[in-house]
Amino acid sequence: MVAVYAWQLASVRAQETQTNELLDMEIAAAAQGPGPDSTNGLGSWIWDAHTFDRQSCLLWRSFEVPTTTTVTHAQIRMTADNEYFLSLDGRELGRGVEWHELFDYNVTYLLSPGKHVIAVSAYNASDSAGMIFGLQIDLADGQTMEIKSDQNWRIVPSSEEGWKTKTKAPDTWPTATIVAPLGGSPWWTRPSRVNTMETLLPVKLRLWQTGWFQISSLSLCAATIFLSLRLIGKLAIHRRERWLLQRERARIARDIHDDLGSRMTQLVLHGEVAQSELASDCSTRLQIERICQEAREVLCTMDEILWELNPKRDTFRDFASYVCGYAQGFLKSTQIQCLFDVAPETSSIVLELPFRRALLMAVKETLNNAVKHSEATELILRIAHPGQKLVVTVCDNGKGFDRTRLKPGRNGLSNIVQRLEEVGGVCEVTSHPGQGCRTELSVSLDHRLRWNTWGWVLDKSQHSDQANKANPLEANYS
């Protein structure tokens, strides 16, 4: 009795299992889409000629979508024993580790007209190995392309690099071997399940990933590098020119000093000796005295030229020292007492020849005005450099004047203004009758630097013009 019951139960169970299997197959068939069979479009099981445990097998196949039409639907259906990685045109599409099941990939949007490459990297853990594949492409003109796993596939040597994107296979790649037809042993006739993967969409490129963006940024970089190199080159040339100019200036200064200077000095000495050996009432003695005096004045002028030329005398201290010395010498024979207020040297500003010259000329003119017109008894010469500026102020305690009543062009003022303007400087005169006169001469050193920098970028001949401007010969003899 018990035995009969057990048999009945067993048969019911068997029936149930059968129904379940049928149900699964129906689901699979439904998931598969329009085709009546879940194995539709699949090729054979293929693999390398040799099969062994823990084996990697790289399978490759290329195909071409006609350029005359477009793809309306494309689907890959595949699996492998034991594992696979699928990629299309180098892009990883997915992986599977279950040989009982099939995997569907919708690649409609990935197949543009032209050549494409399918690369499957499969792995066998043990025993039998195979990969089964089917790609069905529906075209707009009604035709259907089918790519199946067959002997058109190639086996890629494991040492090969970049094989996933190679559109042409070299002859050294062997063809794939069919290890079993669809449904053949040891694999299934019906898959236990069909997995439909998410529809694959073309990779959306970000702005910086697009080709034109990369090309334009690359060319921008190249342009920047080019400009920088150009600028560096110009700077080097400029520095070289400056160096040459300085060397030349030093040479001229040395020549004047060694030759002209010493000969003029000799002349003065000869004159003095001749003078001392003549009787004091002799008229020739007076003549010689005049010659000596003239020669001394020439030497004074030469001193000034040498100071201007000497590239070592371009510091703030040298400038202050020279201007003070000049003022003291100039005002010595007048009733004006000259006092100085010189800022201590804190920074190492460099005063180029044109600046020194223009400022010295302006100071000379100002002192000359003071002696001629001011009737002052005291004069203060102030030299300071606030920031990137150099300011020379001359204050006297003379009778002063009313600026509005000055006749234009009849005084040295316009001369001073013009001299300073040549180097981008400003002259400011404040005076009231009876309250002395204050003349402020200022030159901005910073301004010139900036102008020069952009000048090089904008105009290639700029730097040599600058050098010419600073040419001592031109400055002195033009």
Place this chain on the structure above:
Amino acid sequence: MSIIPSTQEAPGLRVSKPLVATQVSQPTTKQPYKVALVEDQPKVRESWTRLISSLPDFSCVCSCATGEEAIRAIPHEKPDVILMDIFLPRMSGIECTTRLKEALPETQIVILTAMDDQELVFMALEAGADGYLLKRTKPSELRSALLDVLRGGAPMSSQIARRVIESFRRKTKIRDEATRLSVREEQILQLLSQGYSNKAIAHKLDISIDTVCSHLKHVYSKMHVSSRTEAVVRYMSSKPSSQASGS
């Protein structure tokens, strides 16, 4: 020496005639001052020799063409003043000054320059010179300038004074008490750099001109000492190995 008030002007500046006149009459009874000359150009050397000898109470006892010759010959003569050209072949006038000052600390050394360059003058003063003269100086001014130096009151121009203050401030770390400027000395230098004459400074500080001059003399000697100390320091620091083995 201090019977006559010193002139406050720098060499090559205005000469006060009466002072020269009194000076002329004074030392005629005694030996003339001995002057040595170092100058490389023969014609200039000859002219200077004749000029110096033509000055009353000065005689040129030795004239050398190079610094090397000067170091050999001049110490035997023991002159009162040495006139030194700043540019000499091989050994420069500045180096020669330092060496001669070591051999003859009492002798006054006056630097001769063709060009008025305050930087060079400052270097020479630091090296041990007691004054400087432009080569084109008139004979009358030359005489008063030499007398100034011999009295120890070598005048200092405002530019040099400014330079001296700066250099003492900058090197304050390596100075000891003896070579640091006193408050009074710095005060005088400050006024000099502002353009005041020795006379005006004496008036302002309510001291005699002679006191001003003697302060300046101290400044000069401190400059020489400190420049020598500095040279030693520089030498020691540039040769760390010899210093290490010596200690």
